[in-house]
Amino acid sequence: MQIFKGESKYLINSKNRAEGFELLSSVNDKSIAAVFFDPQYRGILDKLKYGNEGKSRGKARSSLQQMNEAAIINFINEINRVLKGSGHLFLWVDKFHLCQGVLDWFLETELNLVDMIVWDKGKIGMGYRTRRKSEYLIVFQKSPVRAKSCWTDHAIPDVWEEKADKIHPHSKPVELQKRLIAATTVEGDVVLDPAAGGFSVLTACEQVGGRNFIGGDIAYDEK
Numbered sequence: 001m002q003i004f005k006g007e008s009k010y011l012i013n014s015k016n017r018a019e020g021f022e023l024l025s026s027v028n029d030k031s032i033a034a035v036f037f038d039p040q041y042r043g044i045l046d047k048l049k050y051g052n053e054g055k056s057r058g059k060a061r062s063s064l065q066q067m068n069e070a071a072i073i074n075f076i077n078e079i080n081r082v083l084k085g086s087g088h089l090f091l092w093v094d095k096f097h098l099c100q101g102v103l104d105w106f107l108e109t110e111l112n113l114v115d116m117i118v119w120d121k122g123k124i125g126m127g128y129r130t131r132r133k134s135e136y137l138i139v140f141q142k143s144p145v146r147a148k149s150c151w152t153d154h155a156i157p158d159v160w161e162e163k164a165d166k167i168h169p170h171s172k173p174v175e176l177q178k179r180l181i182a183a184t185t186v187e188g189d190v191v192l193d194p195a196a197g198g199f200s201v202l203t204a205c206e207q208v209g210g211r212n213f214i215g216g217d218i219a220y221d222e223k
């Protein structure tokens with residue numbers, strides 16, 4: 001199947017410097033088996049008024065371009081368009097968005113909430129009250145919702161402990177992403193990550209083997 005609408009400036013199985021919405025817009029309808037989306041959230045900083053962001057240890061994080069809610073919804077609508085029927089979206093969220101709820105972002109889509117995984121990072125982070133040790137991966141499936149034929153690994157625990165390699169300030173766990181890719185895609189399928197950071201999803205695809213990756217990050221420096 002033709003993945004891009006026309007001739008594309010984006011390379012498959014490579015690290016692209018790309019604006020994620022533009023990259024998504026260049027992809028054909030219903031051509032992608034799985035999407036990982038790890039937005040650069042602005043919400044928690046706004047709500048909790050982390051006024052000292054960027055002054056000390058938050059510098060690497062706060063220098064990354066952030067996405068407001070309208071931008072995130074635009075991405076999700078495009079992800080809905082490019083996913084095949086019964087394809088999966090793996091959406092990384094923090095504690096704030098998990099509690100606040102994200103379902104309003106999905107009102108215009110055919111994406112259904114089907115599962116959630118807690119990632120125990122195996123190390124303790126910051127926090128004004130409790131200190132953060134986990135992040136959350138919400139799993140959506142495009143209609144028609146099917147489990148048996150579309151999720152082949154039934155031994156993945158919903159609490160996953162893994163220390164991520166610190167390639168990027170927000171690096172996600174490669175082993176977990178590998179298990180999910182292997183469970184929900186088959187050889188020749190395409191996995192997309194429109195805000196790829198340190199490209200942990202590309203690494204996961206390479207290690208699973210037989211899958212194609214399309215992705216980019218606005219801040220990726222090719223040099």
Ligand SMILES: C[S@@+](CC[C@H](N)C(=O)[O-])C[C@H]1O[C@@H](n2cnc3c(N)ncnc32)[C@H](O)[C@@H]1O
Nearest residue numbers: 019020038168170171172195197198200218219
């Ligand atoms: C949370 S990080 C992703 C981390 C990634 N999952 C990993 O494992 O390394 C979010 C990334 O989104 C990127 N970003 C922000 N706005 C973007 C946009 N409009 N298009 C593409 N990337 C964007 C930031 O530069 C940042 O690297």
